[in-house]
Amino acid sequence: MPALVEYIPKDTLVHRLNPITKILWTLAVLSVCFILQEPLAIFIVLLSNILVAWLSGVLKQVIPAIIGLFIFSLVLILFQIFFVKEGNTLFYVIPFINLGRVTDVGLKFSAVLALRMLATTSTIPILMTTTQMKDIIVVLTEKCRVPFKYSFMLVTALRFIPTFIEEMDQILQAQRSRGYETDTSNPFKKLFIIIPLAIPLLILSVKKAEKMAISMEVRGFGAGPRSYYNRVDMKKTDYAVIALLGTITLAVLIM
Amino acid sequence: MSSIIKISGLTFVYQGSKVPALDQINMDVKQGDFIGIIGPTGAGKTTLALCMNGVIPHFYPGDFYGSVWVDGKDTVENDCAVLAGSIGSVFQDPEAQMVAMVVEDELAFGLENLNLPRHEMERRITEALEITGISHLRYHSTSRLSGGQKQRVAIASAIALHPKILVLDEPTSELDPQGTEIVYDTLKNLNENHGITIIVIEQKIQYLAQYCSRLMVMDKGKIVIEGSCREVLARQDILKPLGINCPPVTQLAHMLKERGLYHGEYPLKVDEAYMVISKVLQDWGNFK
Numbered sequence: 001m002p003a004l005v006e007y008i009p010k011d012t013l014v015h016r017l018n019p020i021t022k023i024l025w026t027l028a029v030l031s032v033c034f035i036l037q038e039p040l041a042i043f044i045v046l047l048s049n050i051l052v053a054w055l056s057g058v059l060k061q062v063i064p065a066i067i068g069l070f071i072f073s074l075v076l077i078l079f080q081i082f083f084v085k086e087g088n089t090l091f092y093v094i095p096f097i098n099l100g101r102v103t104d105v106g107l108k109f110s111a112v113l114a115l116r117m118l119a120t121t122s123t124i125p126i127l128m129t130t131t132q133m134k135d136i137i138v139v140l141t142e143k144c145r146v147p148f149k150y151s152f153m154l155v156t157a158l159r160f161i162p163t164f165i166e167e168m169d170q171i172l173q174a175q176r177s178r179g180y181e182t183d184t185s186n187p188f189k190k191l192f193i194i195i196p197l198a199i200p201l202l203i204l205s206v207k208k209a210e211k212m213a214i215s216m217e218v219r220g221f222g223a224g225p226r227s228y229y230n231r232v233d234m235k236k237t238d239y240a241v242i243a244l245l246g247t248i249t250l251a252v253l254i255m
Numbered sequence: 256m257s258s259i260i261k262i263s264g265l266t267f268v269y270q271g272s273k274v275p276a277l278d279q280i281n282m283d284v285k286q287g288d289f290i291g292i293i294g295p296t297g298a299g300k301t302t303l304a305l306c307m308n309g310v311i312p313h314f315y316p317g318d319f320y321g322s323v324w325v326d327g328k329d330t331v332e333n334d335c336a337v338l339a340g341s342i343g344s345v346f347q348d349p350e351a352q353m354v355a356m357v358v359e360d361e362l363a364f365g366l367e368n369l370n371l372p373r374h375e376m377e378r379r380i381t382e383a384l385e386i387t388g389i390s391h392l393r394y395h396s397t398s399r400l401s402g403g404q405k406q407r408v409a410i411a412s413a414i415a416l417h418p419k420i421l422v423l424d425e426p427t428s429e430l431d432p433q434g435t436e437i438v439y440d441t442l443k444n445l446n447e448n449h450g451i452t453i454i455v456i457e458q459k460i461q462y463l464a465q466y467c468s469r470l471m472v473m474d475k476g477k478i479v480i481e482g483s484c485r486e487v488l489a490r491q492d493i494l495k496p497l498g499i500n501c502p503p504v505t506q507l508a509h510m511l512k513e514r515g516l517y518h519g520e521y522p523l524k525v526d527e528a529y530m531v532i533s534k535v536l537q538d539w540g541n542f543k
């Protein structure tokens with residue numbers, strides 16, 4: 001059974017940031033990627049994510065997830081690229097009979113789509129490896145007023161998505177070597193092959209979250225106002241990071 | 256003494272299951288009791304514990320009949336978080352109950368939920384770690400603890416909250432005899448000196464016989480026998496078929512009884528057995 005994305009205890013700048021700051025970072029990356037239209041610019045955002053992972057010392061844990069996401073985005077390109085009719089023809093996949101026409105517009109469109117997906121989802125494993133699940137749930141519930149149950153659902157999904165995508169590729173390869181027909185180009189057929197394989201993973205992830213929810217509640221979480229043993233206030237670095245994120249987002253918006 | 260837990264006509268059927276996991280349970284726990292629950296696997300022991308802390312019916316869907324009152328609160332009406340003010344829980348799987356990455360934070364979590372000031376948390380953490388004998392683990396990572404260490408952290412986290420009732424589901428399953436003894440001595444201390452009501456699910460009957468004031472035997476969702484340790488252990492006819500082996504000293508007395516050599520009460524501890532044997536030998540001498 002594959003491991004879920006887990007917190008890696010380290011003492012880095014990123015680890016010490018308030019969970020809110022890190023959640024804001026993922027949202028900033030999300031908005032910037034949707035404002036930007038140039039593949040190169042989105043690629044730079046992706047590189048910045050990898051830089052953050054490196055600074056947090058979680059690169060080793062995050063890279064497999066990013067590779068999984070990358071393969072997933074390649075599949076995404078394949079589904080898109082042949083359907084764009086506009087633009088100048090760049091090449092044909094099978095030249096002599098002019099099959100599989102790829103245009104410059106199509107290529108750019110697909111690249112933007114794939115990079116966007118890659119850049120926006122690669123923040124999730126970084127968030128989850130540098131922040132304790134408990135802390136994310138506490139800030140979501142306490143500070144952001146998200147109902148307890150929804151905080152758990154959100155965190156479960158966040159933990160599940162990168163693992164899901166990372167494992168999908170491995171599962172498909174394993175199945176292929178055992179002779180399962182996974183090479184099918186029909187996306188619906190592919191989905192039907194993937195679903196039964198993904199279910200155990202999903203159940204594991206939900207079970208884990210449920211156990212944690214139970215454990216938190218029987219110790220009185222959610223009964224009323226709470227105090228903090230280690231202050232989780234926003235520190236100077238948090239404000240600095242948030243200011244930086246705001247400036248970058250604004251700058252991208254204006255440009 | 257007044258009852259602190261009152262269970263009446265409790266039947267619970269897990270969703271998707273046909274047979275009830277609990278079947279018409281009635282139970283009356285008095286304040287200051289030290290109750291042991293034993294029974295074969297699948298008897299419903301864990302399910303009963305989950306009904307006491309409100310996890311059932313709040314987390315597990317299913318058909319719930321009857322009522323469970325804990326410290327004057329109906330568990331159906333009150334959330335687990337509210338019940339947590341009265342009842343502390345230690346689960347069967349210590350792995351599943353860790354929420355923090357460091358032992359100290361693990362203990363602090365529940366105290367934070369009580370909205371305590373920092374110095375009070377500090378005091379209670381130190382105290383709970385001392386009571387459970389794991390002060391040296393304070394700054395350890397929770398994920399790198401052994402099973403037995405995790406169980407003790409779980410117990411420390413529960414007792415730091417100063418609950419009126421403590422329900423523990425096989426808290427010593429991963430501990431060696433020495434560790435188990437420490438845990439039971441801790442529970443005994445909490446029970447005798449702090450008046451905490453204790454309900455413990457345990458497979459090792461010798462510890463129940465030694466420490467509990469009352470014993471309950473469960474099978475197939477029902478309470479089969481209930482009473483003082485002596486009363487329950489006397490019913491070997493019921494215990495044997497359930498695979499519950501009595502403590503060796505009790506078995507010895509049982510064998511003596513079967514041969515008509517002894518007629519008194521069942522011994523639970525070694526020193527009591529010593530008395531029994533002395534008496535039997537004495538009678539034997541007189542007989543000759």
Ligand SMILES: Nc1ncnc2c1ncn2[C@@H]1O[C@H](COP(=O)(O)OP(=O)(O)OP(=O)(O)O)[C@@H](O)[C@H]1O
Pocket residue numbers: 269270272276294295296297298299300301302303315347
């Ligand atoms: N989440 C669940 N969903 C459905 N059925 C369950 C669930 N948990 C337990 N059961 C069933 O309820 C019955 C009682 O289980 P329970 O866990 O309470 O037994 P137990 O006495 O604690 O056993 P053990 O000694 O193995 O811990 C069993 O038949 C079990 O299969």
Ligand SMILES: [Mg+2]
Pocket residue numbers: 300301302347424
């Ligand atoms: Mg059990």
